[in-house]
Amino acid sequence: MIELDDVVVGYGGRTLFDGMSMSLPQGSFHFLTGPSGAGKTTLLRMVSMELRPSSGRVRVLDEDVGRLDRDGIARMRRRIGVVHQDSRFIDHMTVAENVRLPATVAGQSEATADAHLAELLGWVGLGDQAAQHPPELSGGERQRAALARAVILSPDVVLADEPTGNVDWDMSLRILDLLIQLNRLGKTILCATHDLNLIRQAKSRVTSRVLRLKGGRVEQAGIDL
Ligand SMILES: Nc1ncnc2c1ncn2[C@@H]1O[C@H](COP(=O)(O)OP(=O)(O)OP(=O)(O)O)[C@@H](O)[C@H]1O
Numbered sequence: 001m002i003e004l005d006d007v008v009v010g011y012g013g014r015t016l017f018d019g020m021s022m023s024l025p026q027g028s029f030h031f032l033t034g035p036s037g038a039g040k041t042t043l044l045r046m047v048s049m050e051l052r053p054s055s056g057r058v059r060v061l062d063e064d065v066g067r068l069d070r071d072g073i074a075r076m077r078r079r080i081g082v083v084h085q086d087s088r089f090i091d092h093m094t095v096a097e098n099v100r101l102p103a104t105v106a107g108q109s110e111a112t113a114d115a116h117l118a119e120l121l122g123w124v125g126l127g128d129q130a131a132q133h134p135p136e137l138s139g140g141e142r143q144r145a146a147l148a149r150a151v152i153l154s155p156d157v158v159l160a161d162e163p164t165g166n167v168d169w170d171m172s173l174r175i176l177d178l179l180i181q182l183n184r185l186g187k188t189i190l191c192a193t194h195d196l197n198l199i200r201q202a203k204s205r206v207t208s209r210v211l212r213l214k215g216g217r218v219e220q221a222g223i224d225l
Contacts, residue, residue, distance in 0.1 A: 004057070021218075030208065044161050081155035147179075156186075156187060
């Protein structure tokens with residue numbers, strides 16, 4: 001479950017959301033749309049606990065994230081996988097090492113992480129690129145590496161910020177397919193995108209809803225996109 005209740009947030013004295021609320025059930029698949037600058041990334045950053053609202057409440061997986069202590073935040077971060085808009089990697093580490101990094105940071109043994117890693121890289125179609133370095137990857141391969149890294153700890157929630165930005169249509173479909181598979185495993189998906197074709201494509205394959213941000217409000221968009 002992801003719930004924002006009467007959230008106020010902004011930057012440098014400018015309010016972006018002034019008492020915004022929304023509620024997404026566990027296991028749901030939502031797209032987040034809206035004009036550039038509407039606050040899609042900001043909303044995702046509140047859910048991923050990278051940004052604290054100045055007031056209001058953010059609840060994720062039945063926890064009020066504003067009340068978590070440091071350990072609680074660390075624990076919760078493992079349950080939320082994030083694919084950022086411009087995914088950064090550590091360039092001197094291999095693709096496999098980058099994808100494994102969250103598991104290493106979480107204290108998993110190399111053996112435990114590696115058992116899952118090969119399967120995960122195969123799942124995103126990067127089995128052959130495991131030993132390469134991030135600068136050698138194409139845009140679509142980077143996005144898939146970012147998705148693999150986001151889910152290495154088997155999070156319950158996956159947040160994706162324009163995961164198909166700058167990739168061609170075939171690659172977009174491939175990334176969408178991975179998100180749909182994650183949703184079928186019961187994970188809650190929230191995906192910011194400008195790509196209405198992608199949303200249409202998803203709607204024929206998975207039960208998904210569209211949230212539209214506009215003027216600091218979030219509204220459910222109809223299916224007639
Ligand atoms: N760190 C920041 N400091 C100041 N202003 C910011 C910051 N991050 C975002 N903003 C501003 O807040 C507004 C919302 O930004 P946000 O990135 O959340 O929008 P978005 O809907 O994700 O946009 P896009 O579709 O272009 O990625 C924009 O006007 C942006 O300039």
